[in-house]
Amino acid sequence: MISLYQLLQQYCACLPDWALMTIAVLIPVGIAFLLVQAVAGGSTYIERKVAADIQRRVGPNQCNPNLFLGVFMREAVARGKGPKADLGGKIMGAVLAPALPLMDLLDMLGSRWAPGLLIFLADGIKLIMKESIVPATADKPLFKMAPAIVLCSAFGALCTVPYSSGFFIADLNIGIFFLAAITSLETIGILMAGWASNNKWALLGGMRSAAQIVSYELPAGLTILTVILLAGTMSMQGIIYDQVGPHDWCQGWAWQWNLFSNPFMMILAPAYFLAALAECNRTPFDIPEAESELVAGYHTEYTGMNFAFFFMAEYAMMCVTSAIAVTVFLGGWSTGIGFLEQGMMEANVGDRIPGTELVAKVAVPELTAGEPIPGTKNVIAAQDLKDIRIGDKIPGTEQQVLTPKYYWWASLVHLLAFAVKTYGLVFIMMWIRWTLPRFRVDQMMTLCWKKLIPIGMFCFTGVALWTLLRKPFAAWMGGIAAYRDLVGGLSMLAFFGFIVWIYWFFTKPMSPDEQKRRKLIAHANVGHGMGA
Amino acid sequence: MPNVVIENVTNPRVHSEEMVLSMGPHHPSTHGVLRLEVVTDGEVVVSARPDIGYLHRAIEKIGEYVDYRQFMPYTDRVDYLCSMNSNYAYALAVEKLGGYKLPLRAELMRIMVAELNRISSHMICIGALAMDMGAYTPFLHGICHREKVNDIFEEVCGARLTYNYLTIGGVGYDAPPGWIEKCDKFVHYLYPKMIEFNDLITGNTIFQERLCNVGIVSPEKAINYGLVGPNLRGSGVKFDIRKNEPYSIYDKLKFDVPVGDGGDPNGSNPRGTLGDSYDRYVVRVKEVFESLKILRQVVDQMKENEKLPAEHPDRQYQAKLPARLRIKRGEVYCRSENPRGETGYYVASDGTDKAMRIKIRTGSFSALGCFEEVTRGLLIGDVIAVIGSFDIVLPEVDR
Structure with missing residues (x-):
C-alpha cells in the first residue's frame, strides 16, 4: 500500500518535506469534508425515495441530475442561434450544440433512473440562504458551537472509516476505539444545543439524547470489545484483514466473516444494530427529536444552515455506524468471494x-x-506486538x-463492495424508520439495560471462551483447515437456515390464536365473497 | 397499571423541580389548537390541564341569527373531519322539531354518506395516533384511503372537506349516475386495505406496548365523565345511539357494536387493561369494518331503489318542504352517533324562521373533561398517546 505522502514524495520531489506533509494531510481532510456532504446528501435522497416507495408516493422528481447544466446549455445554444447573438455567443452556441444530444440522453436517464437526485443541492442552497436565527435568550456561544461540534464528530468519524483496501483516509492503530469515542462526541453537541437553546422542549430533547446515547454506548462498546478480542487489533483495516485473510483461518470467503465466525456473533450483530440505531437517534429510538412529543427536540430553535448541520450529522452518523457494523461483522470491504479475494490479494502463505x-x-x-x-x-x-502492522519487518x-499485493482495480472493487454493504444497512435503517413506531423513554431504557447489555456480556464471555478454545480445538481436529471447513460449513448452513427461517416467518400460516385475534379486529365479514 | 411510580426521594440533597411546559397551541400533535399546561417532574407528568378556546367561533350564537337552512354550513365547521355526520345531527334535530318525514332514498343517501364519513374520520384518527407514536407511514395510508372517500363526496356534492350536503328534509343532490357502483367499489377496495393496515400497525408490538395500559378509563369513570362514542365503548360500555336510540333506518340494518375488551386473554387486547388507549384505538378500527358492513347493505338497498320509477315517492332525495321554514314554538334535543361519539343538537324554536337557541353537545369536549385525571403520572410521550386515542378534534371542542 502506498500512502499519499509516499506518492507525493515520488512525484513532487521538488517540494520541501513540510509542504508534502501539509498537502498529504489537507487533501484527505478535504475529501473527508466533501464526503460528509456527499454522504449526507445522497442519504437524504435515498431516504426520501425509500419513504416514498413505502408510502406509495412518487417522492422527489423535480431536480434532475442535468438540470442546472442542461438549462444553461440549452439557453446558450438557443441564444447563439438567435438574431441578437454576438460573435462570442455564436461560438459558444456552436461549441455547445453538439453536446445537446448528450444532454437529452442525460435528461432521459436522469429523469428515469434518479429523478430528483439534485434535490439535496436545492435544499442545501435554500438552507444556506435562510437566516440562522439565534434566540434572544439563548446562550449564544454554546448555541453557535453546538452544530459545529456535532458535525465535527461525524466528520472525524468519516476520516477513519476503511472505505477500501487501497483507499482510506487514516488507519489508526486505535481505529475502532477512536470511532467509538468520536461518535460519542455528538452527545456533547446535542446536549449543548438542548441547553443553550433556552427552550424546554430542546432541553428535554437534549437530556433524552444524552441518556440514550450514553446508555447505548455500552452494548455497542461490548460488541466492539468482542471484535477486538477476535481480531487482536483495534485497527479498522486489521479487523477486516482478520476476517478476509488470507491467512490460515480465513481465505476471503463470506462465511469467514465475523458474523459467521461463531454463534455468539450472530446474536451480537442484531444487538449492535439496535444500539447503532439508538446512537444515531433513528426510529424506533428517535426519542430525542420525537416530533410528535418534543416538537423537534434539541434542534427546535435552529434554523438555516445550523439546522442543516444537525441534519447532515445525523445522516453521516447513520452511514458511519453502518460502516462500523460492516467492518465489524460483514468483512468490511471484502467481496466475500474467496477466489476473487485471493486473486486480488495474492498473498497466500508461502x-x-x-x-x-x-x-x-x-x-x-x-x-x-x-x-x-x-x-x-x-x-x-507484548508492547512490540501491538505496533506491528502489515508490511512491517x-x-x-x-x-x-x-x-497483500496491490491491484488498483481491487481497491475499486472493494470500495464498491463496501458501499453496497454499508448502504444495505442504511437502507434497513430507513426501512425500519418508515415502518415502526417509536419507543417510550422507559421502554427504550429497559431494552438497553435489561436486555442488550446482558446479551452483550454473555456474548463477550462466549466469544472469549471460543477464541481461547479455537486453537486447541483446531489441533484436536487435525489442523486449521479441517476446523475452517467445519466452521465454514456450519455457518453457511446457519446463514441459509436463517434466510429460510426469515422466509418462513413472514409467510407462515398464522397460529389459531393469532387468527382469532386478527378476526376479532377484522371480524366483520362484509359478505358477498369478501372477508379474510 | 401505571407505568411510572413517582417515589419520594429519600435523599434530601437530591431533589427535582417541577417544570411547567406549555404544550400547544401550536404543537405538532395536539390535533389543532389545544393548549395543555403540563406540569412535569422530569419526564413524568404531574398534571396536564387542557386550556381550550383558541378556536371559538360562536357557532351556536350564529345559529340564532341565520335561518334553519342557512345554519347547515356552520355545522360543517363544528367538526370538519366528519361534516356529513355534523350535518346529519343538525338536520335530525330540525326535522324532529318540525315533524318532517323523509323519503326512503334520502335516508339511504344520508346513511351512506354518514358511514363513509365515519370511515374517513376514523382513518384520520387511527393514522394520526400512529403518527403520534412515531410511525409516519400508517398516517399516509389512512390519508390515501380517505382521499378515495373524498373523491366519492366530491362527485356527489362538489366539496372535499366541508360538504354542506345534507339539507333539512333530505340531501342536497341526487346520486349522480355510477356513484353507487363507485361506493360499492370502495367497500371492496377498503376491506383488504384495512387488513393490510392491521398488519402494518395494529399488530405491531411497539405500538401495542406504547398504548396498552396507558390512559386507562374504567367503565364507571367513563360514564361519570360523560364520555361518548368510541371512547365510551373502548371502556367496555356497549352504548351506541344507532342501536340504543335508533334514528333513520338504522334499526333495520345489521351491524354490531364493538366494545373494548382489554385484559381479556382471548380478546383483541390481551396485554392491556379495559379502557386503555389501545382499546379505544381497536374499537375505531373495528368500527370501520362495521361501517363497511352497513355500507354494503345500504348499497344493495340503493340498487333496489334505483329500479323504482322516477316519480315514486321512495325514489325522491328530498322531502317537499316550504321555501321558508317556520317551525312552531317548541324545543328539541336530538342526538346522533358521530365518529367522535354522540353529537346532540338542542334546538329551540319561537315560531319564527330562525332558531331561538342552538346548543351543541360534542364528544371531544367531554373527552377533554377527564383528560387531566387520566394523564396524571404518565410520561410526556403517553400524554400524546392519550390525546390521539381520545380522537380530540378542536373545532368540535370550541365550536
Whole structure:
C-alpha cells in the first residue's frame, strides 16, 4: 500500500518535506469534508425515495441530475442561434450544440433512473440562504458551537472509516476505539444545543439524547470489545484483514466473516444494530427529536444552515455506524468471494511478497506475544506486538509481515463492495424508520439495560471462551483447515437456515390464536365473497 | 397499571423541580389548537390541564341569527373531519322539531354518506395516533384511503372537506349516475386495505406496548365523565345511539357494536387493561369494518331503489318542504352517533324562521373533561398517546 505522502514524495520531489506533509494531510481532510456532504446528501435522497416507495408516493422528481447544466446549455445554444447573438455567443452556441444530444440522453436517464437526485443541492442552497436565527435568550456561544461540534464528530468519524483496501483516509492503530469515542462526541453537541437553546422542549430533547446515547454506548462498546478480542487489533483495516485473510483461518470467503465466525456473533450483530440505531437517534429510538412529543427536540430553535448541520450529522452518523457494523461483522470491504479475494490479494502463505524477494511466511494473527516467531528463536514482547502492522519487518528477522499485493482495480472493487454493504444497512435503517413506531423513554431504557447489555456480556464471555478454545480445538481436529471447513460449513448452513427461517416467518400460516385475534379486529365479514 | 411510580426521594440533597411546559397551541400533535399546561417532574407528568378556546367561533350564537337552512354550513365547521355526520345531527334535530318525514332514498343517501364519513374520520384518527407514536407511514395510508372517500363526496356534492350536503328534509343532490357502483367499489377496495393496515400497525408490538395500559378509563369513570362514542365503548360500555336510540333506518340494518375488551386473554387486547388507549384505538378500527358492513347493505338497498320509477315517492332525495321554514314554538334535543361519539343538537324554536337557541353537545369536549385525571403520572410521550386515542378534534371542542 502506498500512502499519499509516499506518492507525493515520488512525484513532487521538488517540494520541501513540510509542504508534502501539509498537502498529504489537507487533501484527505478535504475529501473527508466533501464526503460528509456527499454522504449526507445522497442519504437524504435515498431516504426520501425509500419513504416514498413505502408510502406509495412518487417522492422527489423535480431536480434532475442535468438540470442546472442542461438549462444553461440549452439557453446558450438557443441564444447563439438567435438574431441578437454576438460573435462570442455564436461560438459558444456552436461549441455547445453538439453536446445537446448528450444532454437529452442525460435528461432521459436522469429523469428515469434518479429523478430528483439534485434535490439535496436545492435544499442545501435554500438552507444556506435562510437566516440562522439565534434566540434572544439563548446562550449564544454554546448555541453557535453546538452544530459545529456535532458535525465535527461525524466528520472525524468519516476520516477513519476503511472505505477500501487501497483507499482510506487514516488507519489508526486505535481505529475502532477512536470511532467509538468520536461518535460519542455528538452527545456533547446535542446536549449543548438542548441547553443553550433556552427552550424546554430542546432541553428535554437534549437530556433524552444524552441518556440514550450514553446508555447505548455500552452494548455497542461490548460488541466492539468482542471484535477486538477476535481480531487482536483495534485497527479498522486489521479487523477486516482478520476476517478476509488470507491467512490460515480465513481465505476471503463470506462465511469467514465475523458474523459467521461463531454463534455468539450472530446474536451480537442484531444487538449492535439496535444500539447503532439508538446512537444515531433513528426510529424506533428517535426519542430525542420525537416530533410528535418534543416538537423537534434539541434542534427546535435552529434554523438555516445550523439546522442543516444537525441534519447532515445525523445522516453521516447513520452511514458511519453502518460502516462500523460492516467492518465489524460483514468483512468490511471484502467481496466475500474467496477466489476473487485471493486473486486480488495474492498473498497466500508461502507466496513471494510482491516487489521483494521475501516470502510471506507469517500473517499478523499468527504472531503471539511470548511465543517464538515461526522460523526463528525470537520472542515478541507484548508492547512490540501491538505496533506491528502489515508490511512491517518482523522483529528479529528479515521477514516482512504479510503484505497483500496491490491491484488498483481491487481497491475499486472493494470500495464498491463496501458501499453496497454499508448502504444495505442504511437502507434497513430507513426501512425500519418508515415502518415502526417509536419507543417510550422507559421502554427504550429497559431494552438497553435489561436486555442488550446482558446479551452483550454473555456474548463477550462466549466469544472469549471460543477464541481461547479455537486453537486447541483446531489441533484436536487435525489442523486449521479441517476446523475452517467445519466452521465454514456450519455457518453457511446457519446463514441459509436463517434466510429460510426469515422466509418462513413472514409467510407462515398464522397460529389459531393469532387468527382469532386478527378476526376479532377484522371480524366483520362484509359478505358477498369478501372477508379474510 | 401505571407505568411510572413517582417515589419520594429519600435523599434530601437530591431533589427535582417541577417544570411547567406549555404544550400547544401550536404543537405538532395536539390535533389543532389545544393548549395543555403540563406540569412535569422530569419526564413524568404531574398534571396536564387542557386550556381550550383558541378556536371559538360562536357557532351556536350564529345559529340564532341565520335561518334553519342557512345554519347547515356552520355545522360543517363544528367538526370538519366528519361534516356529513355534523350535518346529519343538525338536520335530525330540525326535522324532529318540525315533524318532517323523509323519503326512503334520502335516508339511504344520508346513511351512506354518514358511514363513509365515519370511515374517513376514523382513518384520520387511527393514522394520526400512529403518527403520534412515531410511525409516519400508517398516517399516509389512512390519508390515501380517505382521499378515495373524498373523491366519492366530491362527485356527489362538489366539496372535499366541508360538504354542506345534507339539507333539512333530505340531501342536497341526487346520486349522480355510477356513484353507487363507485361506493360499492370502495367497500371492496377498503376491506383488504384495512387488513393490510392491521398488519402494518395494529399488530405491531411497539405500538401495542406504547398504548396498552396507558390512559386507562374504567367503565364507571367513563360514564361519570360523560364520555361518548368510541371512547365510551373502548371502556367496555356497549352504548351506541344507532342501536340504543335508533334514528333513520338504522334499526333495520345489521351491524354490531364493538366494545373494548382489554385484559381479556382471548380478546383483541390481551396485554392491556379495559379502557386503555389501545382499546379505544381497536374499537375505531373495528368500527370501520362495521361501517363497511352497513355500507354494503345500504348499497344493495340503493340498487333496489334505483329500479323504482322516477316519480315514486321512495325514489325522491328530498322531502317537499316550504321555501321558508317556520317551525312552531317548541324545543328539541336530538342526538346522533358521530365518529367522535354522540353529537346532540338542542334546538329551540319561537315560531319564527330562525332558531331561538342552538346548543351543541360534542364528544371531544367531554373527552377533554377527564383528560387531566387520566394523564396524571404518565410520561410526556403517553400524554400524546392519550390525546390521539381520545380522537380530540378542536373545532368540535370550541365550536
